[in-house]
Amino acid sequence: GKPLVVAIDGPSGSGKSSVSKEVARRLKLAYLDTGAMYRALTWHCLKTGLDLQDGAAVEQASKELALELSTSANVEYVGVAGVDITEEIREPRISSAVSAVATTLGARNELIRRQRQIIDQHHRRMVVEGRDITTVVVPNAEVRVLLTASEEARMRRRGLQLGGTQTKEQLAAQVIHRDAKDSTVVNFTQAADGVITLDSSDLDFDETVETALSIVGKVI
Numbered sequence: 001g002k003p004l005v006v007a008i009d010g011p012s013g014s015g016k017s018s019v020s021k022e023v024a025r026r027l028k029l030a031y032l033d034t035g036a037m038y039r040a041l042t043w044h045c046l047k048t049g050l051d052l053q054d055g056a057a058v059e060q061a062s063k064e065l066a067l068e069l070s071t072s073a074n075v076e077y078v079g080v081a082g083v084d085i086t087e088e089i090r091e092p093r094i095s096s097a098v099s100a101v102a103t104t105l106g107a108r109n110e111l112i113r114r115q116r117q118i119i120d121q122h123h124r125r126m127v128v129e130g131r132d133i134t135t136v137v138v139p140n141a142e143v144r145v146l147l148t149a150s151e152e153a154r155m156r157r158r159g160l161q162l163g164g165t166q167t168k169e170q171l172a173a174q175v176i177h178r179d180a181k182d183s184t185v186v187n188f189t190q191a192a193d194g195v196i197t198l199d200s201s202d203l204d205f206d207e208t209v210e211t212a213l214s215i216v217g218k219v220i
């Protein structure tokens, strides 16, 4: 088929992952969760006791990372050198440390290179979600969407995702503080030129998916 890259960026708790996966299923496209790549690298750095402030060491680790990643929206799997870390990379200890890794420019360049390679391997027919997909990784994507939601909506969603066990302060640390740190290297709070903003604050999951699909329908 013709190339169809659906690039979806947005802050944490915007519903990006679940919406992106469903869009991939409905369009029968492959799916790439770039956040999982940053999380896997963070897991590896913590495992090896590396100093996350040491940019050269983090960059080196990114180049050596034996990453295994599912590119199907129907199969969730993230591994490093045969170790299944699918569940572990969602833990708060990873969420708290991931920005330090993701703001290391050398490591970003390496992961961006791998992301582009994966997209090419899928003949450019893929839903790709992250923070810098519409602006840096695939600025020429056929469809570019910024999925946003109010702070309240995002904290509520992340709280549900973590099983309702987190305090308001913990959720703020997970959602708002992490976004603030991430924003120092990538801008995902405002839509770049040509990027369509989809505000999901007042939409439920199905409505958000339908809106995203209609955006895709307009360009293909």
Ligand code: C5P
Pocket: 012, 034, 035, 036, 038, 039, 098, 099, 102, 129, 130, 131, 132, 133, 178, 182, 186
């Ligand atoms: O999307 P998710 O919350 O799993 O992303 C985890 C982290 O990975 C983000 O907080 C950010 O630090 C980093 N990230 C990034 N660029 C992307 C995707 C994720 O910097 N394209």
